[in-house]
Amino acid sequence: MLTPSQTVGPFFGHALPYEGGPDLVPDGYPGAITVTGRVLDGAGEPVPDAMLELWTGEAGTRGVLRRGGEGACGFGRCATAPDGTYRFRTAPPAGPYLALLVFARGLLCAVATRIYLQDGPDPLLDSLEPERRATLIAQRDGGVYRFDVRLQGEGETVFLEF
Amino acid sequence: MIHPPNLSPGYRSTLLRAPSKPAVAFKADPDAIELTSPVFGHGEVGALDADLTRQHAGEPIGERIIVTGRILDDSGHPIRNTLVEVWQANAAGRYAHEGDRHPAPLDPNFTGAGRCLTDGEGRYRFVTIKPGAYPWRNHPNAWRPAHIHFSVFGTAFTQRLVTQMYFPGDPLFPFDPIMQSVPDPVVRERLVAAFDLDVTEPEWALGYRFDVVLGRTPMED
Numbered sequence: 436m437l438t439p440s441q442t443v444g445p446f447f448g449h450a451l452p453y454e455g456g457p458d459l460v461p462d463g464y465p466g467a468i469t470v471t472g473r474v475l476d477g478a479g480e481p482v483p484d485a486m487l488e489l490w491t492g493e494a495g496t497r498g499v500l501r502r503g504g505e506g507a508c509g510f511g512r513c514a515t516a517p518d519g520t521y522r523f524r525t526a527p528p529a530g531p532y533l534a535l536l537v538f539a540r541g542l543l544c545a546v547a548t549r550i551y552l553q554d555g556p557d558p559l560l561d562s563l564e565p566e567r568r569a570t571l572i573a574q575r576d577g578g579v580y581r582f583d584v585r586l587q588g589e590g591e592t593v594f595l596e597f
Numbered sequence: 598m599i600h601p602p603n604l605s606p607g608y609r610s611t612l613l614r615a616p617s618k619p620a621v622a623f624k625a626d627p628d629a630i631e632l633t634s635p636v637f638g639h640g641e642v643g644a645l646d647a648d649l650t651r652q653h654a655g656e657p658i659g660e661r662i663i664v665t666g667r668i669l670d671d672s673g674h675p676i677r678n679t680l681v682e683v684w685q686a687n688a689a690g691r692y693a694h695e696g697d698r699h700p701a702p703l704d705p706n707f708t709g710a711g712r713c714l715t716d717g718e719g720r721y722r723f724v725t726i727k728p729g730a731y732p733w734r735n736h737p738n739a740w741r742p743a744h745i746h747f748s749v750f751g752t753a754f755t756q757r758l759v760t761q762m763y764f765p766g767d768p769l770f771p772f773d774p775i776m777q778s779v780p781d782p783v784v785r786e787r788l789v790a791a792f793d794l795d796v797t798e799p800e801w802a803l804g805y806r807f808d809v810v811l812g813r814t815p816m817e818d
Contacts, residue, residue: 437671438787438809439779440600441761442608444746446692450684450710451748477613484696490754492630500641500680510635534631534754541610543601543778545759546620547631558626586614597631597650597755597812 440545443538445484448514451485455502455578457513459491459525464507469579470550471522474515474537477587481519486540487584488512489550531557532571537584546594550582559595567593598780607774609735620629623755631754637680639714647713649683649725657707659688659726659803664762664790667719668749669810675719676811682712682748690729690743699731724802730769742769742776749809756811764805765791 443451444595460467474482493509502508513521525533532549551560551572560568570592573580585592605613625632645651650661664683668676686692686709689701693708706728715721728743744761751757763776770776779785787810796804 436673436787436810437599437784437812438758438760439784440758441611441746441778441788442763442775443748443759446686446694446697447684447698447746449692449694449708450746451682477617480613482614488757490630490633490635491635496635496639498641498746499635500637508635528630530628530630532630536754536757538759539614541608541612541614543603543605543608543611543615543775545757546616547623547754559621559623562621585615591616591618593618594616594620595623597623 438554440543442540442543443486443545447538449595452512452514453500455558457511457521457523458502459509459511459523460507461502461505462524464505464526467524467578468524468525468527468552468591469524470533470582471520471579472581472583473540474521474584475519475586476508479588481515482539482586483515483517483519485515485519485521485537486512487515488536488538489523489525489582490534491525492530492534497557527552531555535584537586542586545548546586548584548594549597552580563593599784601778601780605774605778608778627629634750634753634756636678637714637750642680642712642714643752647711647721647723649707649709649711649723652708653706654684655706657687657726659704659739661708661724662727663722663724663796663798663802663804664745664807665720665722665796665804666807666809668715668721668751669719669808670751671813673809674719675715677715677717677749679715679752680750681715681721682710683725684710685725685745686731688726688729690731701729701731727764735747735774740769740772742767742773747809749811751811758809758811760809761788762807765789765792
């Protein structure tokens with residue numbers, strides 16, 4: 436009796452994003468990292484109306500809708516800019532990856548993937564062809580991790596089916 | 598098949614956005630963080646967040662309605678204290694979103710966004726106004742049936758669901774490629790709320806019931 440999925444549509448921007456949503460930790464938080472990139476469609480064009488949700492796996496984390504103070508939380512939400520970019524600031528996860536959901540007009544179901552902060556032995560990564568494996572591994576530049584989501588076509592990101 | 602296929606050509610925006618490769622089956626090893634979910638607290642959700650008719654100085658124009666139901670897992674167990682978010686167009690079929698160019702009036706007393714946490718029985722309840730149908734440019738003379746968007750979390754990131762609730766008897770159903778993207782007509786009907794006289798409040802508002810059933814967490818398999 437499961438309820439089927441429907442698209443988030445183009446008009447969620449006045450409802451779902453909230454103040455501080457992309458910042459899982461406050462500015463200056465020790466060890467904080469930035470995860471940023473673009474969402475691209477099958478023509479390589481930016482997707483300006485996507486919404487991304489990041490989950491670091493801190494089960495039981497509270498206070499994620501209202502930010503402020505010095506604490507960290509485990510969940511973030513970020514709408515893409517007109518050029519398809521997104522940006523999160525988070526504490527590094529306990530494990531090797533961050534969980535990511537992408538919602539957009541034209542996606543009837545959200546797509547789920549993982550952002551691995553570095554390559555290494557891993558049950559999921561090891562099950563993939565090298566070219567596909569590479570789509571899940573962020574490129575590091577200091578404290579900034581770059582991770583593009585390619586919804587379709589060349590370099591298409593690996594998505595997970597739950 | 599429960600969910601719509603990624604590529605549903607009748608809905609044009611899927612053509613360049615639907616992934617072309619099959620999704621990789623998720624393996625629920627005990628360390629998989631997707632088996633957990635953020636927990637939202639009562640301190641984060643205001644009392645008026647669930648009443649979309651009382652978020653401004655005056656009352657919005659339109660037909661006042663109550664929408665209530667339960668968030669359940671696939672065994673029928675209630676999912677308690679989970680966040681439910683809704684958003685919708687106003688009674689004229691216009692979203693309070695800068696990108697909406699439909700030449701219908703905005704309502705200064707209606708934003709069309711609400712949220713609440715489910716209670717101990719998995720129940721949510723919103724007071725709002727019935728949204729209007731609106732045109733879109735998917736194909737000639739394309740109109741979306743009236744709908745309320747729902748966003749639900751559940752107890753695992755694997756259960757996260759965004760969907761749309763429709764109103765019973767809408768003549769636009771057969772012409773809407775988004776609703777029709779759900780291939781099984783029996784499953785599609787689950788997106789349609791039921792009018793409920795028991796939810797309806799005399800001299801006040803019509804009542805609709807809409808339950809949302811989330812997928813199982815893979816750990817339970």
